[in-house]
Structure formats: C-alpha cells, structure tokens
Amino acid sequence: MPSVNLVARAIGSLPAPAEGRVEFFDKAVPGFGLRVTSGGHRSWICLYRHKGAKRRYTIGAYPQLGLADAREKAKEVLWRAGKGEDPASEKKRERGAETFRELAMLYLEQHARAKKTHVACRSQHHPQGPDIALWRP
Secondary structure (H helix, E strand, O other), X not given: OOEEOOOHHHHHHOOOOOOOEEEEEEOOOOOXXXXXXXXXXXXXXXXXXXXXXXXXXXXXXXXXXXXXXHHHHHHHHHHHHHOOOOHHHHHHHHHOOOOHHHHHHHHHHHHHHHHOOHHHHOOOOOOOOOOOOOOOO
C-alpha cells in the first residue's frame, strides 16, 4: 500500500498491477486512496476502523468522480467514522439487498425491466428461475 501525493494530473499514469489490484494512499488525507486493478479500473476508496475492525468504503470511480470531489467525500466518511458511525454498513443497508438474489431483483426492477420486453423478463434465465441460488457474503 504505497503512500503518494495524489495529484489530479498523475492519477491516470499510476501503474496498474500485472494481476490483482494495488491501492495508492494519499499523504494529504490519511485513509483516502485510489484502488487500481489489473484491468486498469480506478476507484476511490476510504479505509477506517469501526469497533476495531478495518472497513473499506468505495467512494466512486475515476474519472467520473474527480480527485477534489473524492477527497471531500472521503473527509465526510472519515468524519462520520470518527463519530462512531459505520458508513460502509449504512451504504449497504441503503441498497436494501442482503442476498445476491435480492440485489439482482433490485437491479431488474430499477434498470433492466424498463429496457426489456415482457417476454424477456419471463425468460428461463431470470433470477426467479433456477439459475440463481441464494448466496450470502
């Protein structure tokens, strides 16, 4: 976990690992960093502790969310964590899905069904069908 001075111009040039992911942490805001995957995807993250356990909060993707906005969001997350809150758990609760099946159904209701015909929604591969078993993290 290298610690670097995150500068807007240099974000795109941070090296991607050969496999897996690497996290670059900001020297200006402790706990705030950028996760870079082997595929080149870049996500802003924030690490904090809640009741002694290390927690990770994903802020957003780069370049959709710039460095300045991501830093401000990280400061807010860290401030809330400092007050004893657990922002990562709250974010998960807000999604309203505890299982993969529930998350898939939420996605279909909010995004996929609006773009598909009625016949496609009754397909054999629909999450209510046999292909998706209950899964819990």
